[in-house]
């Protein structure tokens with residue numbers, strides 16, 4: 176049975192972490208995976224998380240099964256974060272939320288759910304998109320297409336092209352949109368552009384699936400989440416996956432959620448029953464710890480305040496690294512214009528480095544994604560000069 180099975184290709188992102196881990200050079204730098212590191216190069220354990228964990232340890236609760244849809248306090252807190260506490264979809268009980276195994280798990284529950292009820296629909300992802308989007312929707316049984324998004328010449332969004340793509344999609348198509356901090360390009364839509372996208376999605380009967388893995392890393396928690404509420408207000412079906420991997424620095428706890436907006440409370444009840452079937456047949460019910468940590472922080476005013484401050488700190492440090500990156504490259508590689516890195520937003524920069532240049536960087540133990548995506552959140556005051564020197568060398 177197994178003898179003819181071929182070797183699978185290495186994952187385009189996590190495969191880089193594997194290569195990085197195997198590298199014996201103590202000065203190695205990983206700009207591949209989307210993880211925030213502090214200025215000491217460490218993944219932070221947020222103070223709000225530590226305090227919530229102290230409360231949970233004190234409670235010494237038994238580890239029984241959670242409900243299939245997850246911890247009720249978590250699901251409620253997520254809804255309020257994603258849609259805004261006083262939004263109509265919550266008041267009218269039209270939103271349902273299930274706890275998920277990270278943002279990836281949320282996407283997979285959503286994809287499996289859609290495959291059950293819209294098996295013939297086409298899925299559209301941005302060109303380019305997070306590497307796992309295509310694989311994930313294909314593995315759920317969909318045909319996955321690209322819509323126009325990035326313009327390499329301007330390092331921004333080809334907005335007219337994007338609108339044209341949306342206008343050509345068959346009604347009922349599923350459109351995966353990055354709510355903020357576009358991964359991998361760091362090029363986001365403006366508020367006015369989003370309004371146009373929402374109008375086209377609604378008028379053409381498309382099904383928006385918002386992926387929000389970086390809420391709080393662009394302009395703020397409420398600012399970044401506002402687009403979700405605007406989609407919800409437009410009416411029509413809506414799916415939202417979100418993740419606390421980055422915003423709570425809880426990567427390994429796998430804390431995410433899928434929210435689905437229905438047209439009535441009664442419809443929402445039916446949707447939840449079906450989402451529970453998808454969860455039950457995938458992994459039965461979610462793990463306890465991460466969900467409890469997030470629910471505790473979000474529902475305790477002092478901890479929530481602390482979280483907002485800590486998240487703002489991460490957001491500001493990334494911006495500082497963008498500035499430093501641009502300024503230092505200006506000095507080291509004067510013939511090259513990297514000013515666009517300052518305009519990009521979130522954890523990533525689509526640096527424009529070619530696959531060959533990325534390979535040359537790897538020879539110097541600096542790891543980036545083959546597409547040229549670098550994680551700006553992995554730069555710090557100690558490693559940035561090394562990175563800049565290496566990039567100047569390969570340019």
Ligand code: LMR
Nearest residue numbers: 188189207208209305358
């Ligand atoms: C990334 O894009 O690097 C992160 O979302 C981590 C992952 O799972 O790929």
